[in-house]
Each structure stands twice: as structure tokens, then as C-alpha cells.
Amino acid sequence: MIDIATEIASFNTGREPERLAMKYQLMRTSPFVFLRGTCHLFYHRLPHGSVLEAAPPVWICGDLHLENFGSYKADNGLVYFDMNDFDEACLAPSLFELIRLLTSVLVGAADLHVSRAEALALCHTAVDAYAAALSVGKARWIEEETSQGMVRDLFDALRKSSRVDLLNRRTELKGKKRVLRVDGKKALPVSDKARAEVTAFMDEFASHQDSPEFYRVIDVARRIAGTGSLGVDRYVMLVEGKGSPDGNYLLDLKQALPSSVSPRVKTKQPGWGTEAERVVAIQRRSQAVSQAFLHAVAFRQQPYVLRSLQPSEDRVALSDWDGKLPRLEAVVNNMAELSAWAQLRSGGRQGSAIADELIAFGCRKDWQMPLVELAVQCEAQVIDDWKAYCAAYDSGAFGTLGAAAKTQKA
Structure with missing residues (x-):
């Protein structure tokens, strides 16, 4: 029982x-x-x-x-x-x-x-x-x-719609600079410590990419999305992208936890380096073409998944x-x-x-x-x-x- x-x-x-x-x-x-x-x-x-x-x-x-x-x-x-x-x-x-x-x-x-x-x-x-x-x-x-x-x-x-429309829904313009809209519905404020940690992580990540300036962090907030994963450490990041303000991009950084399904099946699971590698590997092999910016990363010495932000507005009504x-x-x-x-x-x-x-x-x-x-x-x-x-x-x-x-x- x-x-x-x-x-x-x-x-x-x-x-x-x-x-x-x-x-x-x-x-x-x-x-x-x-x-x-x-x-x-x-x-x-x-x-x-x-x-x-x-x-x-x-x-x-x-x-x-x-x-x-x-x-x-x-x-x-x-x-x-x-x-x-x-x-x-x-x-x-x-x-x-x-x-x-x-x-x-x-x-x-x-x-x-x-x-x-x-x-x-x-x-x-x-x-x-x-x-x-x-x-x-x-x-x-x-x-x-x-x-x-x-x-x-x-x-x-x-x-x-356009990417600018998404930016307008999720951000606010302050002069010629965008900041994330922290409304308690899609995003919550982030502490100064967490902001600094996310920014430092992205700077390190960007240093290994072909266009590091693309990933320059403009703003960070705690992301509110989904139901099952609410409470899992998760951030939305506004990055420079192709140039401010309308060339900015939104990225999602989410902690990867163990699957709650695998303990319930008898099928033997392969060994994964991290939980993020499991999530990303299976997503890449399952989807016809992978989601943009999809990466398994380590943040705070824990596994996280980095990807483009996928808004709930992009679901079938x-x-x-x-x-x-x-x-x-x-x-x-x-x-x-x-x-x-x-x-x-x-x-x-x-x-x-x-x-x-x-x-x-x-x-x-x-x-x-x-x-x-x-x-x-x-x-x-x-x-x-x-x-x-x-x-x-x-x-x-x-x-x-x-x-x-x-x-x-x-």
C-alpha cells in the first residue's frame, strides 16, 4: 500500500x-x-x-x-x-x-x-x-x-511569428538593451551569486565555441516551465546571439536527474558518463534532427543540459x-x-x-x-x-x- x-x-x-x-x-x-x-x-x-x-x-x-x-x-x-x-x-x-x-x-x-x-x-x-x-x-x-x-x-x-516576437514576450527593452521579464509566471529572479555562477559557466563554455561572443550573457533568471520538473535547478539565459537587441537568443540550462523510469524496468541499462549525457544522447538518436544548441554540460560539478529555449507557445493548442x-x-x-x-x-x-x-x-x-x-x-x-x-x-x-x-x- x-x-x-x-x-x-x-x-x-x-x-x-x-x-x-x-x-x-x-x-x-x-x-x-x-x-x-x-x-x-x-x-x-x-x-x-x-x-x-x-x-x-x-x-x-x-x-x-x-x-x-x-x-x-x-x-x-x-x-x-x-x-x-x-x-x-x-x-x-x-x-x-x-x-x-x-x-x-x-x-x-x-x-x-x-x-x-x-x-x-x-x-x-x-x-x-x-x-x-x-x-x-x-x-x-x-x-x-x-x-x-x-x-x-x-x-x-x-x-x-518570429524570434523577435518571442524575445518581446520574454524580455523588456531598456533603451537598446533587453532584460528578461521576471513575472513569476515564466521566470523568477535569480540571486547575485547564481547570476555570477551562470555567467562564469557560459564564459567558459563560450571559450570552446566557434563564435564565443554569441554566448555572452546579458541576463539570467530562474525558469518556470513544465510540471514534472518544477523545482529542478533551471535557468533561462538571454545571450548576445547575433547582436543586441533583436539578435539576442534565449537558452535553457537545466539540471539532469536520474530517470525515474529505468528503476521500474527489467531491461539492463547501459553505462552513461553523466545523466546529462544520457538525456542528450537519447534525444539526438530519437529526433530526426537535434534541437538547436543541445549540449550535455557540467555546471557546479553537476550534470546539466544546455539547449535553445523552447516556449510552451510552440505546442499544439x-x-x-x-x-x-x-x-x-x-x-x-x-x-x-x-x-x-x-x-x-x-x-x-x-x-x-x-x-x-x-x-x-x-x-x-x-x-x-x-x-x-x-x-x-x-x-x-x-x-x-x-x-x-x-x-x-x-x-x-x-x-x-x-x-x-x-x-x-x-
Whole structure:
């Protein structure tokens, strides 16, 4: 029997209190947000001996859900739509990835105003799309020319936007110089000590790059992003880029922690130099083209991942499906296909299944229905866990915010 409050508090021990409090508060809002914030708990709850463990071993991002996809600018200058978070990445049976995506569809149905029947239909079509993509055996990708529906809408919006628009949303102009907008929503102030440490780190990093002046730090703030990783040490940096003020760039520096998925699988994991090397290596082999500025680095003698900032505005607005299920179905199918393509692309690396094995698995028909049935079980477990979490949160088990919520509710 798991004590939800103890399990969650124990997992988040050591995280920065201010952003951790934000995480706890967000997780109280809905089962879907709770699911996003408790990847460790989800995999801890998966039943042993299920259909999952018979699937071939592949590289997974580890935290596949509806909000873990978005557009990003790659190091070749083009924009792609793909999985965008590899913090939990590891070697695992392929269906460990898909079960979390299906569960997120079921748990997120209420937030998306999708009926039960529609959510189940989305799960079945996603499974079909994943199996079909595997059976073809060729890794593809999604860019503007190959996008459709709501993903195409995202690309259309991005085409009308620019990097300057992103800078204007995230920074303020003071004369001819930009500074980060510290609004408590996307960014928090940073101490003088941390600012100096980040700046010194970037100066050292820049000294080994072809254009060191590009990485000259103009401003630093603590970044607020995601749900599961809130509280992890993370910074947004405004750097000189191609020249101030409109040529500036935004970079993300985030501490890399151990995968919470790998202890829950029987698959033997390869040795990694650092957790950041694990994250970056799996992201590079899974995405068609790597995200810009992606590096595994050491900061404060700890592993961190450095990359271009990927704003939340670059995600598909799933709520805009306008009551037309085929629009939502196309996006969810794309997500399932992207998972399959990543597994094919990274196949045969350090113990992962080769393409022939994945093709054969995609052609099998014995795992699809059991997988959807398991997703329904997982959905029920997530909702039960969320209710237990809400009770603990409202009783003050997670600090003053919990007590305040209970008082306000009363």
C-alpha cells in the first residue's frame, strides 16, 4: 500500500521550495496535471507481468503524454514537430512509452471536453497508427510541408511569428538593451551569486565555441516551465546571439536527474558518463534532427543540459479541436507515429531492438486490445491517486499552500 503524500514528497526531496510549491499547487488542479507531475508514480503503479513486458526493448523518452510534443528549431535551422522532453529517457519495452500516452488521453479527456467514448476511440486509433508506423519500418518526421490539421495550424502560427516576437514576450527593452521579464509566471529572479555562477559557466563554455561572443550573457533568471520538473535547478539565459537587441537568443540550462523510469524496468541499462549525457544522447538518436544548441554540460560539478529555449507557445493548442474529433484524432495519431519513428530511428543502438524486430511487433495483433484495457486500469489508478493527493494537499501535508487551499475552500 503506497502512501501517496509520502511517495511524492520523498521523490521531490531536495528541489527548490519556491518552484516545488508551484508544482504541488498545479497538481491539485486536475488528474491530467497530476499525471504530468508524477511520472515516477505512474511507472511505480504499472502492473508486473502485463502485456508491456513482452514488447521489444527500445529507447523511450519515458514521459510521453499529450503535452510532451511541440515544435522546435533544429540545428539545421528548420522547424520540426516532435517529442520534446527526454529527462526520463531510458531503454525499456516499447509499450512503456505508448501506455503513458494512452493513459494521458483518457485522464485528459475531461480537460479537453472529450467524451468517454471519444477518448477510447482516440486510444484505439493511436494504437493502430503506432502499429502501422512500426510495420512500415521507415522512420519519418513532421515538418511544415508534411503537417496537417492542428499541427499545420501550429506551423502556420509560427510562420507569422518570429524570434523577435518571442524575445518581446520574454524580455523588456531598456533603451537598446533587453532584460528578461521576471513575472513569476515564466521566470523568477535569480540571486547575485547564481547570476555570477551562470555567467562564469557560459564564459567558459563560450571559450570552446566557434563564435564565443554569441554566448555572452546579458541576463539570467530562474525558469518556470513544465510540471514534472518544477523545482529542478533551471535557468533561462538571454545571450548576445547575433547582436543586441533583436539578435539576442534565449537558452535553457537545466539540471539532469536520474530517470525515474529505468528503476521500474527489467531491461539492463547501459553505462552513461553523466545523466546529462544520457538525456542528450537519447534525444539526438530519437529526433530526426537535434534541437538547436543541445549540449550535455557540467555546471557546479553537476550534470546539466544546455539547449535553445523552447516556449510552451510552440505546442499544439489541443483545446482548439472545435468539437471535430478527426482534428484531435489526427494529432494523437501523429504523436503515436512519432513515438514509433523514434524507436525505429534509434533501433539497434546499445541493446535496442533492430528494425526487423520492430516491424514484426507492429504486424502482430495480440497486444493492441490488452494495451487499451491496461490504459483504462491505469486511468482509474491515476484518478484514485489524484484524489488521495488532493486530500493530503488540502490537509496541509505539502506545506502552507496546502493549508491555505483548505482554508480557502472552507
